[in-house]
Amino acid sequence: MITFDHVSKHYSGPTTAVDDLSLTAPSGKLTIFVGPSGCGKTTSLRMINRLITPSSGRILLDGEPTDVMDVALLRRKIGYVIQNAGLFPHRTVVHNIATTARLNGMPKQTALRIAHDLLERVGLSSAFADRYPWQLSGGQQQRVGVARALASDPKFMLMDEPFSAVDPVVRGQLQDEFLRLQREIGKTIIMVTHDIDEALKLGDQVAVLRTGGTLAQMASPQELLARPADDFVADFIGRDRGYRILGFAEFNHEGVRLGKEPTVALGATPETLRQIATDRWVLVADEQNRPLGWADVEGVKNPLRNGDLNLSGTLAVEGSSLRHVLDAALSSPSGRGVIVGPAGELIGTVTLSHVAAAIEAARTGRLGARP
Numbered sequence: 001m002i003t004f005d006h007v008s009k010h011y012s013g014p015t016t017a018v019d020d021l022s023l024t025a026p027s028g029k030l031t032i033f034v035g036p037s038g039c040g041k042t043t044s045l046r047m048i049n050r051l052i053t054p055s056s057g058r059i060l061l062d063g064e065p066t067d068v069m070d071v072a073l074l075r076r077k078i079g080y081v082i083q084n085a086g087l088f089p090h091r092t093v094v095h096n097i098a099t100t101a102r103l104n105g106m107p108k109q110t111a112l113r114i115a116h117d118l119l120e121r122v123g124l125s126s127a128f129a130d131r132y133p134w135q136l137s138g139g140q141q142q143r144v145g146v147a148r149a150l151a152s153d154p155k156f157m158l159m160d161e162p163f164s165a166v167d168p169v170v171r172g173q174l175q176d177e178f179l180r181l182q183r184e185i186g187k188t189i190i191m192v193t194h195d196i197d198e199a200l201k202l203g204d205q206v207a208v209l210r211t212g213g214t215l216a217q218m219a220s221p222q223e224l225l226a227r228p229a230d231d232f233v234a235d236f237i238g239r240d241r242g243y244r245i246l247g248f249a250e251f252n253h254e255g256v257r258l259g260k261e262p263t264v265a266l267g268a269t270p271e272t273l274r275q276i277a278t279d280r281w282v283l284v285a286d287e288q289n290r291p292l293g294w295a296d297v298e299g300v301k302n303p304l305r306n307g308d309l310n311l312s313g314t315l316a317v318e319g320s321s322l323r324h325v326l327d328a329a330l331s332s333p334s335g336r337g338v339i340v341g342p343a344g345e346l347i348g349t350v351t352l353s354h355v356a357a358a359i360e361a362a363r364t365g366r367l368g369a370r371p
């Protein structure tokens with residue numbers, strides 16, 4: 001657990017970067033600091049590993065004040081990941097990763113073995129081990145940065161905008177991979193971002209800071225979306241709050257009868273399509289009954305080919321969120337959202353009215369309707 005106890009930081013002149021910040025980042029959880037530019041996120045983070053000294057107040061790691069710890073020992077307890085990874089340019093990937101373990105006195109061979117293991121855990125093959133940072137993409141460098149921070153198996157991790165230097169697609173992948181990794185490793189993490197979507201996606205808890213370095217609200221993503229503390233938080237979270245909160249409610253199809261969707265295979269004739277169709281659209285699936293797309297009965301004049309398929313519909317995996325299921329229904333040309341199992345096999349379809357009923361049930365229960 002990382003505790004801020006009335007921490008302030010005043011720089012010279014009138015700037016108060018952080019103003020009387022008190023909060024606790026719980027053990028094994030990912031806490032996000034988010035807020036507009038200049039609200040003191042990075043300053044707060046860097047006070048934890050004493051790259052910056054607080055003007056007043058204390059920071060404690062598992063109850064132990066950091067200001068009296070030996071600074072080298074303190075930093076060894078804390079993995080640190082920064083934007084653009086900050087890798088050593090003259091060291092290979094595997095030696096970059098091994099650095100922190102070596103600094104903690106681990107024998108070279110053990111450190112290298114751990115580095116190779118970590119490379120795979122962050123989604124890079126061993127083929128990258130002997131490359132230099134400049135031979136990697138931004139996303140790959142960022143993965144190496146995470147692996148390097150993890151190499152000494154620190155109890156705490158500080159991450160300053162770790163995914164912001166890459167394009168949105170890679171960023172999404174890195175976030176997903178990092179969430180998976182954190183489920184395994186359960187570190188106590190504080191991450192800084194200016195991106196509220198990233199905060200809501202990754203955070204167990206989100207601390208929203210306002211300019212002047214004060215805490216506006218600290219809450220779970222669901223709580224922030226359902227009950228923003230004031231206008232500043234509501235504005236910062238932005239529009240679509242009602243829609244985004246659906247991302248935190250699992251689609252429960254127990255009370256909902258999934259439609260039994262008939263399917264055809266590629267190669268089906270127009271006559272077959274017309275016989276099977278319940279309306280204009282027929283779902284096309286492969287031999288394992290995995291949906292491939294929808295065919296428009298009125299548009300197919302020859303045996304069905306790949307090029308005939310409408311691919312606009314998203315698939316919702318069973319057990320995914322109401323947001324995914326709603327999106328599957330909205331994006332499907334037939335209006336029927338396709339639900340698949342873990343191997344991508346068809347389970348059934350849902351109509352918009354089914355999803356609306358599920359949303360209504362969740363809204364009055366778990367979504368936390370306003371009192």
Ligand SMILES: Nc1ncnc2c1ncn2[C@@H]1O[C@H](COP(=O)(O)OP(=O)(O)OP(=O)(O)O)[C@@H](O)[C@H]1O
Binds near residue numbers: 015
């Ligand atoms: N070394 C410094 N000297 C004087 N003022 C500083 C110094 N470092 C930061 N500040 C000021 O302190 C405030 C907080 O800065 P900080 O970098 O912590 O903000 P931030 O929330 O991380 O911003 P961003 O999202 O833009 O990175 C800002 O007003 C900044 O200008």
